[in-house]
Amino acid sequence: MAFRTEAYFEAVERDEWSYSSAVGVGPLRFGMTVDEVVKAAEVLGQTRASDCARHHAIFSPAWKVEVVRRGAATSLPAVTAYVSQVAGLYCIAADAMQGPQVAYDGIPLVGRDLSELENDMIAYAETMDVHFRYTPEGYPGPDDSGVVMRGQLVGQALRSRPLFMVARDGAHTEWDSVPFEEYRVNGRSTA
Numbered sequence: 001m002a003f004r005t006e007a008y009f010e011a012v013e014r015d016e017w018s019y020s021s022a023v024g025v026g027p028l029r030f031g032m033t034v035d036e037v038v039k040a041a042e043v044l045g046q047t048r049a050s051d052c053a054r055h056h057a058i059f060s061p062a063w064k065v066e067v068v069r070r071g072a073a074t075s076l077p078a079v080t081a082y083v084s085q086v087a088g089l090y091c092i093a094a095d096a097m098q099g100p101q102v103a104y105d106g107i108p109l110v111g112r113d114l115s116e117l118e119n120d121m122i123a124y125a126e127t128m129d130v131h132f133r134y135t136p137e138g139y140p141g142p143d144d145s146g147v148v149m150r151g152q153l154v155g156q157a158l159r160s161r162p163l164f165m166v167a168r169d170g171a172h173t174e175w176d177s178v179p180f181e182e183y184r185v186n187g188r189s190t191a
Contacts, residue, residue, distance in 0.1 A: 014110070015044060015100040021146040024092070025102055025164045028081060031088035037065045037081045044078060044100065045069040052082065055180040059170050060085040064181060069098055082179045086169035091179055096152040096159035104142045112160040114139060114151060145174050150182060 017026030024030050027040040038047045045068045052062040062084045066077035078098035082091040094102055096111040103109060105128075107120050118140035121132040131143040141149030141162070152161035163182060165174040 017094075017100040017102050019102050019104060019147075019164060021144055022166055024089075025094075026100060028079075028089060028092050030090060030166045032083070033088055034063050034065060034083045037083055037089055041065065041067040041079065041081065045072070052179065052181060056170070059168060060087075062168075062179070064179070072098055074098065080181075082181075084168045087166070090166050090168040090177060091182075092164045093150075093179075093182060094162055094164075096161045097154050099161075102162065102164070104144065104147060107142070109141070109147070109149070109160055109162045111154075114158055114160055117141075117149075117160050148174055148178060 015026070019025050022030065027043055028037060032040065034049055038049060041047050047065055047067050049063050049065045052064050054061060062082055065081040065083060067079040067081070068075055069078045072078070076095065076098060078095050078100065080093040080095070081089055083089050094100060094110045099110050101108050101110050105124065107124055109117070121140045121142065124130070125132045132140060133143045134140055135149055137151065139149040139151050139160070141147055146165055148163040148165055150161040150163060151158045163178065165177055167174055168177040171177040
């Protein structure tokens with residue numbers, strides 16, 4: 001992948017989607033079926049659905065719905081939604097480069113330089129007298145069980161790729177529910 005400059009990230013036009021904990025992101029609502037996700041995601045672009053490999057026997061079969069932006073220069077998905085046969089839509093991943101911008105209490109979460117995001121989270125926590133958290137990989141993010149921050153290598157820059165989640169069938173927490181595919185995005189490890 002070619003090296004991307006800061007100017008490139010600023011030039012990418014992003015839709016703005018709202019986030020509501022345990023409810024959903026933008027037009028996507030947790031619990032939706034694959035067909036409902038495909039229909040709702042058409043506001044952003046074309047969709048393609050495929051089966052997810054079954055890595056844990058406790059989870060029901062799942063599908064991955066990838067949404068590619070209309071008019072995008074790349075065929076990489078802007079949003080990837082994961083749908084469980086039992087729980088419905090349980091995870092929405094916003095691509096660091098193409099995904100819609102989603103903010104948490106005014107703090108943009110998608111496609112951010114991780115050190116800048118960390119500074120913003122620290123300032124927010126101090127101002128609001130609340131907490132923020134780090135993932136086991138060291139990614140900063142809000143102290144909200146429905147947001148699991150990941151890193152995505154874009155060129156030579158590591159950018160924020162948030163996962164908006166609810167616990168899926170057979171899982172105790174959102175951390176247990178992170179789709180296996182999210183540990184490797186576009187053939188590259190996100191850890």
